[in-house]
Amino acid sequence: xxxxxxxxxxxxxxxxxxxxxxxxxxxxxxxxxxxxxxxxxxxxxxxxxxxxxxxxxxxxxxxxxxxxxxxxxxxxxxxxxxxxxxxxxxxxxxxxxxxxxxxxxxxxxxxxxxxxxxxxxxxxxxxxxxxxxxxxxxxxxxxxxxxxxxxxxxxxxxxxxxxxxxxxxxxxxxxxxxxxxxxxxxxxxxxxxxxxxxxxxxxxxxxxxxxxxxxxxxxxxxxxxxxxxxxxxxxxxxxxxxxxxxxxxxxxxxxxxxxxxxxxxxxxxxxxxxxxxxxxxxxxxxxxxxxxxxxxxxxxxxxxxxxxxxxxxxxxxxxxxxxxxxxxxxxxxxxxxxxxxxxxxxxxxxxxxxxxxxxxxxxxxxxxxxxxxxxxxxxxxxxxxxxxxxxxxxxxxxxxxxxxxxxxxxxxxxxxxxxxxxxxxxxxxxxxxxxxxxxxxxxxxxxxxxxxxxxxxxxxxxxxxxxxxxxxxxxxxxxxxxxxxxxxxxxxxxxxxxxxxxxxxxxxxxxxxxxxxxxxxxxxxxxxxxxxxxxxxxxxxxxxxxxxxxxxxxxxxxxxxxxxxxxxxxxxxxxxxxxxxxxxxxxxxxxxxxxxxxxxxxxxxxxxxxxxxxxxxxxxxxxxxxxxxxxxxxxxxxxxxxxxxxxxxxxxxxxxxxxxxxxxxxxxxxxxxxxxxxxxxxxxxxxxxxxxxxxxxxx
Numbered sequence: 001x002x003x004x005x006x007x008x009x010x011x012x013x014x015x016x017x018x019x020x021x022x023x024x025x026x027x028x029x030x031x032x033x034x035x036x037x038x039x040x041x042x043x044x045x046x047x048x049x050x051x052x053x054x055x056x057x058x059x060x061x062x063x064x065x066x067x068x069x070x071x072x073x074x075x076x077x078x079x080x081x082x083x084x085x086x087x088x089x090x091x092x093x094x095x096x097x098x099x100x101x102x103x104x105x106x107x108x109x110x111x112x113x114x115x116x117x118x119x120x121x122x123x124x125x126x127x128x129x130x131x132x133x134x135x136x137x138x139x140x141x142x143x144x145x146x147x148x149x150x151x152x153x154x155x156x157x158x159x160x161x162x163x164x165x166x167x168x169x170x171x172x173x174x175x176x177x178x179x180x181x182x183x184x185x186x187x188x189x190x191x192x193x194x195x196x197x198x199x200x201x202x203x204x205x206x207x208x209x210x211x212x213x214x215x216x217x218x219x220x221x222x223x224x225x226x227x228x229x230x231x232x233x234x235x236x237x238x239x240x241x242x243x244x245x246x247x248x249x250x251x252x253x254x255x256x257x258x259x260x261x262x263x264x265x266x267x268x269x270x271x272x273x274x275x276x277x278x279x280x281x282x283x284x285x286x287x288x289x290x291x292x293x294x295x296x297x298x299x300x301x302x303x304x305x306x307x308x309x310x311x312x313x314x315x316x317x318x319x320x321x322x323x324x325x326x327x328x329x330x331x332x333x334x335x336x337x338x339x340x341x342x343x344x345x346x347x348x349x350x351x352x353x354x355x356x357x358x359x360x361x362x363x364x365x366x367x368x369x370x371x372x373x374x375x376x377x378x379x380x381x382x383x384x385x386x387x388x389x390x391x392x393x394x395x396x397x398x399x400x401x402x403x404x405x406x407x408x409x410x411x412x413x414x415x416x417x418x419x420x421x422x423x424x425x426x427x428x429x430x431x432x433x434x435x436x437x438x439x440x441x442x443x444x445x446x447x448x449x450x451x452x453x454x455x456x457x458x459x460x461x462x463x464x465x466x467x468x469x470x471x472x473x474x475x476x477x478x479x480x481x482x483x484x485x486x487x488x489x490x491x492x493x494x495x496x497x498x499x500x501x502x503x504x505x506x507x508x509x510x511x512x513x514x515x516x517x518x519x520x521x522x523x524x525x526x527x528x529x530x531x532x533x534x535x536x537x538x539x540x541x542x543x544x545x546x547x548x549x550x551x552x553x554x555x556x557x558x559x560x561x562x563x564x565x566x567x568x569x570x571x572x573x574x575x576x577x578x579x580x581x582x583x584x585x586x587x588x589x590x591x592x593x594x595x596x597x598x599x600x601x602x603x604x605x606x607x608x609x610x611x612x613x614x615x616x617x618x619x620x621x622x623x624x625x626x627x628x629x630x631x632x633x634x635x636x637x638x639x640x641x642x643x644x645x646x647x648x649x650x651x652x653x654x655x656x657x658x659x660x661x662x663x664x665x666x667x668x669x670x671x672x673x674x675x676x677x678x679x680x681x682x683x684x685x686x687x688x689x690x691x692x693x694x695x696x697x698x699x
Contacts, residue, residue: 041265104263592651
C-alpha cells in the first residue's frame with residue numbers, strides 16, 4: 001500500500017476503528033499466551049551497547065569491532081571474552097526439546113608477527129559470565145587444571161597443539177566441556193585460511209527438534225550450500241536452563257589479533273513440542289519481566305492437572321485478562337490516533353520527493369534482499385546494492401530493521417533529507433512504504449565511504465582529493481546549520497557517513513540521528529548518540545546537540561583525513577612498536593606544542609602535499625576540536641579558512657581544559673547510543689563538588 005493511502009485511516013468511522021482495535025487486542029492477548037509458552041531472544045551488533053555486551057579479560061572495543069585479545073608484545077599472551085550480558089534460556093520447563101538457535105558472525109585473525117604462534121577464537125555457550133580461562137591452546141575456555149565450568153563451543157583454531165589432538169593450525173571444531181574437540185574439520189579443504197587477515201563469515205545453527213548442529217564458513221556473506229561441520233548433538237545434555245553466549249579468544253606469546261566485526265543471534269523454542277513434566281530449574285536470577293514470562297509458562301502447562309484450583313485460577317486469570325484487554329483497547333486506540341496524525345504530518349514532506357518505488361521493484365532490484373547484495377550495516381537498518389530493472393540504474397537501498405526505534409529513525413531521516421538540496425548531500429531518489437516496510441533509495445556512490453578510501457584502498461587517497469572532500473563536508477554543514485529553513489544538526493559526522501562519488505566529491509549521508517530545530521532555539525537534552533572519538537565532551541555530559549557539537553565532529557574528521565589515523569586507535573612510537581590507546585586530538589595537540597605539527601601528516605602521502613595547506617587543515621581541525629564549545633568556529637568560518645579567505649584563529653600550543661560541575665555530570669546520559677556496529681560511552685560522576693573533564697576522558 002503506498003504511503004499516501006495511509007491517510008485514509010483517519011477517515012474511518014469510529015465503529016470500524018473499534019472493530020479493528022478489538023481484533024487487534026484479541027490477537028495481542030493470544031500473542032501474550034503464546035509468548036508465555038515460549039522464550040525468544042534476538043539481537044545483533046546494531047542493537048548492542050556496553051550495557052548489553054560484557055567484556056572480560058583482554059577483550060575490548062577497537063575501531064567499532066570487538067577485539068578479544070588485543071595485540072600483546074611477545075612473549076606475552078592474552079585471553080578475553082565478549083558475552084551478551086543477559087543469560088539466554090536454553091532449556092524450558094515442560095518442554096523436552098532444547099532451544100533452537102542460529103548465529104551469524106564475521107571475524108578476522110591478523111597475525112602481526114608471522115614468526116609467532118597463534119591461538120584462536122571460539123563461539124561459546126557458557127554458564128559463567130565472570131571467568132576467563134587460560135591463553136594459548138586453551139582459547140580462554142578452560143584452565144590448565146581442566147576447570148572451565150562446563151561449556152559448549154565451536155572453535156576456530158590457529159594453533160596446532162599436540163596436547164589437544166589438533167589436526168593442524170587451521171581448523172574448526174566442536175568443544176564439549178573440553179578444548180579437546182569432539183569433532184573437527186580442516187578449513188583448508190574449503191580454501192579458508194584463518195590467518196589470512198581477511199574477514200571470515202561463519203554460521204552456526206542448531207535445531208532443537210532434530211538435535212542437529214551445523215556450521216558453515218565462507219569468505220563471503222553468502223552461506224555455502226554444504227556445512228563444514230555437521231554433528232548430531234543433544235545440546236540439552238550440556239547446558240543449564242540459562243546460559244551466556246558470546247566469544248572467547250586467546251594468543252600464545254604472539255601478536256595475533258582476533259576481531260569480531262559483526263554478530264547476530266536469535267533463539268526460540270518450538271511451541272508445538274509435546275509438553276513433559278516440569279523439571280527443576282537451575283536458572284540464575286534475571287530481570288523481573290523475563291521471570292514473569294517464564295513463570296506464566298510453567299503455570300499454563302499444568303492447568304489441566306489442578307482440578308478445582310485450576311478453575312479458580314482460570315476465573316482469576318480471565319478477570320485479569322479482561323482488565324488487560326480494556327486497558328490495551330484504550331491504549332491502542334489512543335496510540336493509533338496519535339500515530340495516524342504523526343504519519344500524516346510527515347506525509348506532506350514525503351510526497352514532495354522524486355519518486356515512490358514499489359516494494360516489488362526494490363525486491364527485484366536487490367534480488368530479494370540477498371545477503372550477497374549487502375554493502376553496509378547501520379544501527380537502524382541494512383543497505384543493499386540494487387539494480388533497477390527498468391532503467392538499469394545502480395542504487396543503494398536502505399531497509400529498516402523493523403524495530404520501533406528503527407522505524408522512527410527512518411521516518412526522521414526521510415522527513416529531514418527529503419526537504420534538503422545541496423550538491424554535497426547523498427541524493428535521495430525516492431522511498432517505499434509497503435508491506436509494513438520502509439525503504440529509502442539513494443544514489444550509489446562508486447567510490448564508497450571516506451573511511452574505506454582512507455584505510456582499505458590499495459592506492460592512498462591523494463592530498464588534493466582529501467582537501468576537496470573536507471571542503472565539501474564543511475560546505476554542506478554550513479548549509480545545514482545556517483542556510484536551511486530549520487537548522488539541522490546531523491549528530492553523527494564521521495568518515496563512514498561521508499560517501500564519495502565518481503569524482504571523489506564528498507556526499508554526506510545517514511541522517512537517521514539528525515534533528516531539526518528553529519534557528520537560535522535552545523536545544524533539548526536527548527540521549528547522546530554517535531561514535532567514540534567524534535563526540536564533543538559537553539554533548540556527552542549534557543545530551544544537548546548544537547551546531548558546535550557537529551563542529552567538534554568535523555574537527556575530528558579533518559584531523560583524521562590529514563593524519564590517516566582514526567580518532568581513537570593504538571598509538572605508535574618512534575620505534576614502530578604498538579603502544580597504549582591514543583586519542584588523535586591529544587596526539588596532534590602534543591605535536592603542535594612541540595612545534596612539530598606537520599609530522600602528523602599521513603606518512604602514506606610520502607610528503608606529496610602543499611605544506612601550507614596541510615598546516616591549515618591541521619590547525620582548523622584543532623580549532624574545531626577545542627574543548628570549549630564557544631571557542632570553536634562556525635562552519636561558515638571553516639569554509640572561508642579552508643579556501644584561504646579567512647585567517648585560522650590562533651590555536652594555543654597547549655590544549656585548554658574545561659571544568660564541569662558535578663551537576664553537569666549528574667545530567668549526563670548513562671549510555672551513549674551507537675550506529676551500524678559503534679561503541680557506547682558511559683560517563684560516571686565522582687562525589688567531589690567539581691570535576692575536571694577533557695577529551696582524554698573519552699578514551
